[in-house]
Amino acid sequence: MTKAFVFAGNDTVGNxxxxxxxxxxxxxxxDAGAADAVLTYFTTQTALEDAYFGDNGIVQGARKGTLLIDLSCTTPTFARELNAMACVADLVAVEAPLVVTDVAVPDAFAVRENLGCFxxxxxxxxxxxxxxxxxLVAHVTDVGGPGSxxxxxxxxxLQATAQLVAAVEADALYHAVRTSSDMGEIAGMRAGAITPAGDALLAAVTDGRFDGTxxxxxxxxxxxxxxTTADDADLILPQAEAVQRLLELLAIIxxxxxxxxxxSLVxxxxxACAKEGLDWTRAEQTYGDHDHDHDDEADWDDDFGDAGIMDDDGMTGAYPGFN
Incomplete structure (x- = not known):
């Protein structure tokens, strides 16, 4: 007998x-009511909650015994809540957040061996x-009960993003110093590539590959x-928060x-940013006009910390590493 499934969420993962x-x-x-399995992948918590618990959501619409597999990255609290609601509704729920091994591959989801999950x-x-x-994936790691x-x-x-940003900033430093001192090319050197993930990312930067699935x-x-998981545990993670601000800035432009x-384009x-469709005026519109007024610089510091020092061009010199 043919089994049926429903997918809700991101189109790339859905494909x-x-x-x-x-x-x-x-x-x-x-229709979730006609499916043996419902799979989901969302990049925001609000969309994920709406999909499962909103009006005519999955928990409400799925028939008894339906398998629910959430591939999203969310919090242990939400995972436990979904499991509890599924048990009450006689549904079978698991959390299986996706892991992309090499994020620099142009079509990261095309090869099963490049995907895993907990x-x-x-x-x-x-x-x-x-x-x-x-x-779906080549590597499945069973780590325990709901939330684990x-x-x-x-x-x-936390580890993956730290490695990626470390590689990008090492590369930025390498190129800034090399350019300013006219050192020229150093054959065979890929700055900052101390991990396989960092090496793959820097290879994409070197090749000018800035698009991917x-x-x-x-x-x-x-x-x-x-x-959010850290916040639920009353834990402050300064490094991760700084990386998130940097990613938010990239998204804004x-x-x-x-x-x-x-x-790396940041x-x-x-x-160089403009050639890839990035527009710094969007950041200026979002954070306001930060010329040389000290009050404006204080506002920028509130957004991005002590690194908010403006140069003669205003916005483009505001973050460490910006040219």
Whole structure:
């Protein structure tokens, strides 16, 4: 008997899910009430909550026994809440936040071996979801009961984003010093590439690959979930918060649909950003006109910390590494 599934959320992930499941004989339908499995992936908490708990949401519309697999990055609190609601409604729920191994690949979701997930939930629920997860990703890591997979994913997100930003800033420093001192090219050197993830990102920067199916929006969603998890535990993570501000700035100037490698453009000349469709006037409109008035500089400091020192051009010199 052919099994049916519904997907809700991000189109890129939805296309990957549809390709893998339909290739295995599943049928995609449009109604959760007619599906054997419902899969979701959202980059914002609000959209995720609306999808499951809103009017005519998944929990309300799915029939008893339906398998719910959430591929989103969210908080352990939400994962436990979804599990509790699913149990009351006689649904089978698991959390399985996606992991993209190499975020610099142009089509990051095309190859199953580039994808993994953590999975958490009741033991029988995880067992029921295993067939579907194995079709979607190459690496499935079972980490325990409800909430555990989201906690593991949050920890992974903190480390992954720190590595990416460290590589980008090392590269920015390398190029700034090399240019100012006329050192020329150093054969075989890829600045800051101390991890495989950093090396892959810098290869994309070197090649000028700033577009891909894994986007800054997805990365921001993952980091936001990690920061919310920390906030729920009354824990302050200054490094992660600084990275989130940097990603938000990239999104504001038009980079939310870019690949994470586009973060390197924030440290380059304005014309280099413009060639990739990034517009610094959007930041000026968002944060206001920060010329040389000291009150304005104080406002900028409120937004971006002690790094908010303006140069003669105003906005473009406001963050460490900006040219």
């Amino acid at each position: 990957m899910v549809a390709d893998r499941l339909c290739g295995a004989g599943w049928q995609r339908v449009g 999975v958490g939930g009741e033991e029988d629920c995880v067992e029921a979801a295993r067939e579907v997860l194995d079709l 997979a989201q906690l593991a994913r949050a920890a992974y997100s 894994y986007t800054v929006e997805m990365l921001m969603g993952e980091l936001t979930a990690a920061l 038009g980079g939310s649909d870019k690949a994470p490698s586009a973060l 440290y380059r000349e304005e014309d």
